[in-house]
Amino acid sequence: MSFRLMNMLGMIAGLGLFTAPGNATSVEAPNFEQLVGQADYVVRGVITSITPEWRDNQGRPYILSKVTLELREIIKGTPPQPLVLEFVGGCIGAEELVIEGAPKFHLGEENILFVQGNGQQIYPLVGIMHGLYVVYKEAQSGQELILRSNGLPLYSEQDVALPLMSWDAVKRLNPQARPMTTAAFTQKIRAVGARAEATTELAK
Amino acid sequence: MARFFALLLLVCLAPKAWGFSFIINKNTGLPIKWNPGQVTMRVLLGSTSTLIDGSNYNTSTQVAAETWNAVIGNFKFNPQLATAAEATDRNRLNEMTFAADIFGKAFGDTTLAVTTTWYSGNRRTESDIVFNTKYTWDSYRGVKRTGIVDLQRVAIHELGHSLGLDHPDEDAQTVNAVMNSRVSTIDTITSDDTDGAQNLYGPLGIPANDKFANAIAVVLSNGTAKVTGYNTNATKETGEPRHADNAGGHSVWWKWAAPSSGAITIDTRGSYSDTTLGIYTGTALASLITIASNDDIDQGVVQASTVTFNAVGGTTYYLAVDGFDADSSGLTLNLSSTTIAIGSAPVITTQPENKTVTAGTSVAFSVVATGNPTPTYQWQKGVNGISGATAATYTIASPASGDAGSYTVTVSNSIGAVTSSAATLTVNTLPAITTQPASATATAGTNVVFSVTATAGTNSIAYQWLLANVALTGATSSSLSLSNVQASNAGDYTVKLTTTAGSVTSTSATLTVTPAPVVVPPSPAPSSGGGGGGGAPSLWFGVVLSCWALGRCWRRRVA
Numbered sequence: 001m002s003f004r005l006m007n008m009l010g011m012i013a014g015l016g017l018f019t020a021p022g023n024a025t026s027v028e029a030p031n032f033e034q035l036v037g038q039a040d041y042v043v044r045g046v047i048t049s050i051t052p053e054w055r056d057n058q059g060r061p062y063i064l065s066k067v068t069l070e071l072r073e074i075i076k077g078t079p080p081q082p083l084v085l086e087f088v089g090g091c092i093g094a095e096e097l098v099i100e101g102a103p104k105f106h107l108g109e110e111n112i113l114f115v116q117g118n119g120q121q122i123y124p125l126v127g128i129m130h131g132l133y134v135v136y137k138e139a140q141s142g143q144e145l146i147l148r149s150n151g152l153p154l155y156s157e158q159d160v161a162l163p164l165m166s167w168d169a170v171k172r173l174n175p176q177a178r179p180m181t182t183a184a185f186t187q188k189i190r191a192v193g194a195r196a197e198a199t200t201e202l203a204k
Numbered sequence: 205m206a207r208f209f210a211l212l213l214l215v216c217l218a219p220k221a222w223g224f225s226f227i228i229n230k231n232t233g234l235p236i237k238w239n240p241g242q243v244t245m246r247v248l249l250g251s252t253s254t255l256i257d258g259s260n261y262n263t264s265t266q267v268a269a270e271t272w273n274a275v276i277g278n279f280k281f282n283p284q285l286a287t288a289a290e291a292t293d294r295n296r297l298n299e300m301t302f303a304a305d306i307f308g309k310a311f312g313d314t315t316l317a318v319t320t321t322w323y324s325g326n327r328r329t330e331s332d333i334v335f336n337t338k339y340t341w342d343s344y345r346g347v348k349r350t351g352i353v354d355l356q357r358v359a360i361h362e363l364g365h366s367l368g369l370d371h372p373d374e375d376a377q378t379v380n381a382v383m384n385s386r387v388s389t390i391d392t393i394t395s396d397d398t399d400g401a402q403n404l405y406g407p408l409g410i411p412a413n414d415k416f417a418n419a420i421a422v423v424l425s426n427g428t429a430k431v432t433g434y435n436t437n438a439t440k441e442t443g444e445p446r447h448a449d450n451a452g453g454h455s456v457w458w459k460w461a462a463p464s465s466g467a468i469t470i471d472t473r474g475s476y477s478d479t480t481l482g483i484y485t486g487t488a489l490a491s492l493i494t495i496a497s498n499d500d501i502d503q504g505v506v507q508a509s510t511v512t513f514n515a516v517g518g519t520t521y522y523l524a525v526d527g528f529d530a531d532s533s534g535l536t537l538n539l540s541s542t543t544i545a546i547g548s549a550p551v552i553t554t555q556p557e558n559k560t561v562t563a564g565t566s567v568a569f570s571v572v573a574t575g576n577p578t579p580t581y582q583w584q585k586g587v588n589g590i591s592g593a594t595a596a597t598y599t600i601a602s603p604a605s606g607d608a609g610s611y612t613v614t615v616s617n618s619i620g621a622v623t624s625s626a627a628t629l630t631v632n633t634l635p636a637i638t639t640q641p642a643s644a645t646a647t648a649g650t651n652v653v654f655s656v657t658a659t660a661g662t663n664s665i666a667y668q669w670l671l672a673n674v675a676l677t678g679a680t681s682s683s684l685s686l687s688n689v690q691a692s693n694a695g696d697y698t699v700k701l702t703t704t705a706g707s708v709t710s711t712s713a714t715l716t717v718t719p720a721p722v723v724v725p726p727s728p729a730p731s732s733g734g735g736g737g738g739g740a741p742s743l744w745f746g747v748v749l750s751c752w753a754l755g756r757c758w759r760r761r762v763a
Contacts, residue, residue, distance in 0.1 A: 029386070030314060038313060057308040064307075088307055088320070100227060100319040100365035101374075101385075122309045122318065129374070129385075150374045 030127045031161040036192040038126045039114035041077025044135065044186065045069030046110045052090030063097040065090035067105045075112070075186050076193035085115065088122040103129045103149040110135040112146070112185065130160055135182050144182035153179030157188040226400065226476065227370050229326050232507055235476050236321070237368040237404045238328045240278040240436070240532065245269055245363075246286050248301040249335070249355070255343035261355060262286075264343035265300055268359035272367060275398045277406030278436045278532060281363065298366070300333040300359065302341075311336045316387065317358050319365040326478070331366040333359070345391050357382060357391040364393075369400045403476050403534030406436020411456050414438040416489045419457035419522055422539060423619050429539040431458060435477075435525060436532040443490040444524075447482035448499040448509065452526030458537055459522050461618040462515035463577040466543035470523060471501070471510035474536030478528040481509035483521055495521060499528060515544060518577065549620030550575035556613060556627035561603055562705045563633040563661070568599040571624050573615040583613045603631045605661025632705035633661035641699060641713035646689050648720040655683035656699045656710050663703040670698045670709075691717045 030038060049068040054061050067085040087105075089097050102123055105111075114131035118124035125131025133154065134147040146154045154160070155177045226235035247269075249261035259267065262285045269281035305311070306318055316339055322330040335341060341355045348354065364383045371385040379396040393401075411434050413420045422429050435454040444455060462468070472479040480499050484492035496511035507528065515521065525535055554572035561567040573579050573596070583593035586609060590598065593613075600607055608631040614623045639657040646652045658665055669679035672695050676684070686693055696712040 055307070060307070062307045088309060094324045096323055098227070098321050098323070100321055100362075101370055117310060117312065120310055121312045122306050122315075123312060126312070127314050128312060 029130050029161050032157045035114050035126050035160055036189055039116055041079040041115050042075040042189055043071055043079055044073035044112045045071040047105050047107050050105055052092050063090040075189045085124050086119050103132050145179040146185045227368050234326050235368045236323045236326055238279050242280040242282045243298055244282045244284055246299045247283050248286050257343045259343050264356045265359040268356050268363055272363055276401050277408050279405040296330055298331045302337045303334045304337045306334050317362050319362045333362040347389050367401055368404050406434040411438050413456045416457050419459040422458045422460045427541050431537050433535050435535055447524050447526045448480035448497040450480045450528050453530030454532040455524050455526035457524055459520055461520045462517050464517035464544050466541055468515045468541040469512040471538050473508045477531040477533035478507040479509045480526045480528050482524040483511055548576045550579040550615040550617055550622050552624050555625045558628045560630040563604055563631050564602050566601050567603050568597050569611055569627055570597040571613045575617045577617045579615045579617045581613055585609050585611055605631050605633045607631055608662050633663050634705045635660045635665050635701035635703055635708050637710055640711045643714040645716040647718050648690050649688055652686040652689050654697055654713055658701050660703045666702040668700045671695050689717050
């Protein structure tokens with residue numbers, strides 16, 4: 001990243017324009033093995049649409065959003081295709097329903113998702129915010145790096161069980177630490193999930 | 205891309221100096237919060253179980269609600285204990301309940317509780333808190349216990365979400381907070397939690413700068429200034445202008461004295477509500493002159509306010525921040541200028557010096573100081589300010605002994621103030637004789653005392669007695685004692701009184717010495733004298749009555 005960009009972002013931050021990274025409510029974080037093991041499937045994909053709609057639960061209306069992904073890679077399991085995730089919450093007109101703290105999907109964003117109970121759970125990811133990771137292409141190196149749901153780097157797959165702020169602690173313990181690359185992260189997922197599912201590469 | 209921006213921002217700033225985190229409306233960038241007032245929170249958790257701390261589910265969560273109520277200013281939860289029942293979403297009632305699902309959907313394996321909120325714009329309209337029945341709930345303080353979840357601390361956490369607080373530890377902060385994303389030994393709100401809630405709903409009480417007359421001074425440092433405050437529970441005064449042509453209703457005031465002329469930008473970025481901003485000159489609320497005003501930086505999108513205007517050096521500007529349509533929250537006011545000379549607090553380069561003068565002779569203390577804006581001065585004697593002594597030099601035209609003492613000067617400008625070291629004024633005063641020595645007549649052989657009384661302010665007085673203008677050895681006190689006076693002591697006495705200012709001599713006092721009475725032997729009996737003839741001879745005794753010349757005395761026969 002360039003310093004010019006960093007400065008620009010700092011200025012934007014000063015405007016208070018950022019949406020605070022949202023994460024879930026009271027959740028007990030899974031460790032990496034649980035994260036992989038509890039996932040029905042793990043996929044890498046790009047968010048191509050987010051569509052909120054009114055739903056009804058025994059006469060009580062609520063908003064549910066459908067998130068469609070263009071799959072780039074299936075890392076574990078056999079997801080339906082096309083993959084459409086459903087989560088409670090969304091905005092229709094002037095009304096918005098939120099699960100306080102739950103992460104939001106962003107159009108065009110590339111994620112690695114640990115999907116669990118899609119259509120059955122209020123949020124179809126293992127450990128809610130612990131089941132969403134962002135693929136970030138670093139402009140300077142061209143490397144694809146893994147970010148946690150709060151937008152901070154993931155340095156080790158074992159850090160998924162730590163509080164999301166712990167990236168700083170990791171960095172302090174090892175100043176030379178580099179965020180995990182997408183390739184390294186998916187390799188770790190495959191290693192854990194190999195016993196459960198075969199992995200199928202999708203052509204891009 | 206927003207997430208990538210967030211990454212970079214957090215990398216740049218972490219760890220943040222500030223705390224807490226808000227649930228933000230992505231369209232306005234402002235926190236989503238309740239309207240001022242109170243909302244009823246139906247507590248449907250049940251009251252039959254007796255928990256570890258003696259409470260039941262309902263009363264434990266009631267304490268959680270009151271915990272927040274105790275620290276926030278313009279909003280309160282009103283917990284209403286009710287019979288356990290299933291909560292109803294989107295019924296415009298705020299409820300806390302146990303359930304196995306939400307909207308018919310499972311929590312997920314590791315989710316303890318969920319707060320769902322409906323909102324419109326920046327306003328919350330309904331908030332429900334659902335505790336997952338999968339877990340074993342109890343109520344206790346202190347260390348987190350294995351297999352038993354403390355309902356109260358989770359309720360405090362979820363009610364914090366309901367207020368609009370997010371997880372600070374997931375927003376690049378390292379703080380102790382019950383709002384952190386993980387249940388921990390923290391079982392109640394911390395100062396960081398309180399700060400967050402108060403920035404949404406204000407602290408208890410009325411802001412100190414609610415009134416125009418109590419505007420808080422802001423000073424630029426290196427061309428910028430940033431101040432924070434609250435407009436919750438503030439009011440609008442009679443005659444107060446509409447800031448940015450909005451009725452507002454919760455205005456607070458700052459003031460800024462321009463150290464020099466130049467363009468300045470003032471904004472409310474960092475405030476947690478929709479603000480309006482008005483800049484004025486004038487000293488009375490009813491006669492303010494509007495210099496600039498603004499509602500939104502980007503109308504309806506960026507709801508902070510900003511103005512830029514050319515300030516005139518030496519002018520005091522009053523800065524009013526109000527909430528658009530009576531909105532309120534924690535406020536931030538930023539001032540920035542690249543053209544206004546950077547001010548500096550006064551610095552004394554030459555301290556006032558001690559002075560010693562003779563009474564009646566003009567004397568002046570001076571100080572040399574630098575500062576921007578140009579400093580003002582106030583001299584003090586001791587701790588008391590001297591009326592009218594407001595220049596760099598303070599002159600006493602005709603000092604008297606009462607002017608002696610310790611003098612300081614306080615040098616001030618809008619940025620700061622400094623007080624000089626103390627300078628001592630010594631006023632030398634001639635002695636003033638209040639009682640002159642008095643003339644005396646004494647019989648030879650008796651004692652005589654001459655004395656003089658005099659004042660000389662704080663000066664000490666040296667005395668020297670003189671007889672016929674000749675100094676008497678050792679006669680250096682305010683009184684002169686003469687023992688066994690003789691004729692040789694007779695004469696004119698004066699005393700010379702001396703201070704550092706000079707000398708004065710008393711009037712003359714004359715000592716007259718009369719002879720002492722003498723015993724004279726009896727004279728022979730006169731032939732015709734009494735005593736009877738032929739009898740025993742009589743004895744004459746006499747006393748000296750007076751002497752007018754040596755050896756010649758009148759005598760009176762007494763027997």
